[in-house]
Amino acid sequence: MQADLRRHIGQARAIDPKMAEASIAEAALLPVRDFHARGQAISAAAAQKPDDPIILDILASNLAASGYLRDAVETASRAVTLDPLSPKIRSTYITLLTYAGSFDAAKRELRKAEKLWPGTASVADAQFRFHYRYGDPKIARPLFEDRANVGGRGPRLIMATREDPSPIRVQELLNFVRERLRNMENPSAGIGFAILAFGQFGQPEDVISTLLSWPKTEDVAVISEVLFRPEFTATRRDKRFMMIAKRAGLLELWQKSNEWPDFCSEPGQTYDCRAEAAKLG
Incomplete structure (x- = not known):
């Protein structure tokens, strides 16, 4: 599949060496942890075609995954205006x-x-x-049932726990999440659900310890967008979050670009992002 995409990119470049859409396709082929190069490629495409709503839509999602939610929302709003x-x-x-x-x-x-x-x-x-x-x-429940083919115990537990967030129900959910993560044949498929559950139900220590010990750093990069949602405020205000960002590849982006994510300047932020990043190299 990647070979086919590379061939199509080459054919497109032969027709137009500066084709913005080819830059978008090239960005998709980059290693998942290379946020810096991916951001440069997508931003360059958007600069070439600033009124292309599809490219702006892609740019907005990439900005969100990189920690720039304010810019992401502004970019997505412009895309809606254009289309x-x-x-x-x-x-x-x-x-x-x-x-x-x-x-x-x-x-x-x-x-x-x-x-x-x-x-x-x-x-x-x-x-x-x-x-x-x-x-x-x-x-949410009927919407989920309409789209669910099989299984779905996890999402159903999330919805049930949100309807009844009693300590017993929350603990039942957390026990399920931890057990599921330990026993999955393909844990990479379950880390996103687990991290979201830990964040939503007030378990920042589980978020941090899981992401710092997770063996595949690519998995941490794949779920980067979720870490900038509101329920992860406590996680981001822990200095160890910068270690997680380094594992994901985000720290390299922020240091190379000198463009720091929104949370670094939010009220209540507990540490200096640049200083902590410098300690990590």
Whole structure:
């Protein structure tokens, strides 16, 4: 598959050596931990085509995964302005508003999308993403059942625990998550769910210890976007978060670009990101 993509990129470059879409394709082939090179490639494509909503949509998602939620939301908003009739692009905007903690704005945009494209897959996805973690789990449940083929005990436990966040129910969920992570044949497939559950239900120590000891640093990079969501504030305010960022490849991006993520300047931040990064080399 990668060989085919490289061949197509070569063919595109032969026609137009500066094709922005080829830069986007090249970014997808980069190692997952190379946030710096990927960001440069996508940003260069966006600079070439600043009014291309699809490229801006890709840029917004990459900014979010790199810790730049404010820029991500602004970029996604511009993409919606350029293509207001795309449910996919508006879904990205709603999702990024949600993950940036702008819940009221996300609700407003979700209501607009529900009126414009009722029943579409993109709108259903945005509805589920919002209500599953932050909105009404009773709304999320039927959306999940419509899209679930088999299994799904984990998401169902999340929704049940959000409906009844009693200590007993929370502990039941956490026990399930820890046991599942220990016994999965392919743990890489379960780390994202586990980290999200630990973050959502107030277990920053589990988040930190899991990510610092996880054997595959590529897995840490893959789930980087979740670490900048509101429920991981306590995790980010622990100095060890910078060690996690280094394992993911994010620290290299921030140091090379000298563009530090949003949380470094947020009220309540407990340490100097640059100083801690310098200690880690």
